[in-house]
Amino acid sequence: MKPENDSQADKKPTFLQLVGSVLSAVVGIQSSKNHERDIKHGKTSTFIIAGIIYAALFMAGLAGVVHLVLKHAGL
Helix, strand or coil: CCCCHHHHHHHCCCCCHHHHHHHHHHCCCCCCHHHHHHHHHCCCCHHHHHHHHHHHHHHHHHHHHHHHHHHHHCC
16 A cells, blocks of 8 residues: 555646646756656646746746836836
């Protein structure tokens, strides 16, 4: 009989686990357990799409901050 944590590691990543994996990839850190789960049970296309969405949101947020700073600077 497997412990509870091992049975969860044998399932495909949930949405929150996917987000956590993408954010870990951005920072460059991730536990080996999560990495193994992503490799064994995750779909590559899902991680690529999540990464593209994160990059688009990051760029939009950065553009918004720059716009706000320039607006307040009077430029």
